[in-house]
Amino acid sequence: MEQDKEISKTNEPISEYGKSSYADYLTWQMEEMVELIKGKVFKHAAAPRVNHQRAVGKIFITLSNFLNSRTCEAFVAPFDVRLPVKSRKNEDIDTVVQPDICVVCDPSKIDELGCVGAPDLIVEVLSPGNNQKELKHKYDVYQEAGVLEYWIVQPVECTLMIYTLVNGQYQASKLLTMGDIAHSQAVKGFELDLSSVFENINP
Template sequence: MKPPNYREGVIVTATELKQNFGKYLDFVEDQNDVVITKNGNKVARLTPYVTDIEQYFTVREKALDYKYGGKKVSYEEFMEISEKSTLRMEFINGEIYLLGSPTIGHQEILGRLYLWFSDYFKENKCRVFLAPFDVHFKKKDIKDPDVMQPDVLVACDLENNVNDKGRYMGTPTLVVEILSDSTRKKDMVEKLNTYMLSGVQEYWLVDQKQENIMIYYFADHEIDRYKIYEKGDDAQSMVFQGLAANIEKLFADLL
């Protein structure tokens, strides 16, 4: 039973939730979200469990950026959860991370990079893809892969690496992540480690706050070299000769 006059994904105050918990529990049971506010600020979200693996409702602070229940799951469990969910999520070191909605600035940067990359690779066998696009990163000497959604990726091994469900199962040559306050640590530590150990050759970290790009080049599953490009520079790929991004144009007039 849904509460009258409410739509999916309703926002309620903590007081309202306490007074009518049963009603909202029914609402969540019908596969809807309830966002909870306190003093005018969104503080938590009540969501339905996604599969029988999760036998409880998950309520977490900072609802747009949290680990899914804070529990470790296997790669097989993650695949079961993600295939039954409409949420965007990543799987890193046994943890599930739900992905929040990007900012306007993030999307403007993403669009500019995609256009530049696509123009460069238009006569090339390599293909450029944008998030959301799951990639299964198989780390050296580690059984379970991580599953992540790089903002931009360049795949040069599509032949024989697309399964019967149309999913890419190879290893990108180059990946790009656009940093945000909520993902900075994950992108600069956990993701860097995954990309390095899985055979990615080049990793771009685009920092809107600092208006720079840091490029890592990996060899033999280690950091071989890196360079930071700032205003006045053209960030230059170390793998693809001539692939570049002008720093000033990339960050110009962002909202």
């Protein structure tokens, strides 16, 4: 595969790469972050906006402080999460994502390359240009892989939607916003005050 191919500037899959695996992914040398979703290559949007980074930082710090001295561990992007279907062999894995934040409670899923298997909690903070990927493509693969809880944060609108896996299907919470306290079922005891998350967000 040629390393100098131009990456698409949309969140549509990059068709020129064909169907790829994690083994292919490991050979690429790209300046931009990409993800694999069912063998299709997706380019990350441009560098995250300030609101995105503020929200990610607040949530990650709160999670990390809560998980101190606990088995579960929080990670922030860039961090490869491989979601195997058939096997854990690199050539068989066709989905590799980099969630903004993830929490992994099974230490056996962590290796030097990142996480292999479904995290317990994934948090994605939306940025202009990546909404379709998060709301459709990632929703599907996270549900299929068995991610117990998927949080979608919209920083500009100051909202959070929580999807909880019940009998293999996601069930949505009510739409949460300023003044609400978010409670995690996947990370027992974790609460997030959304007013503190969104207090410095610029409209």
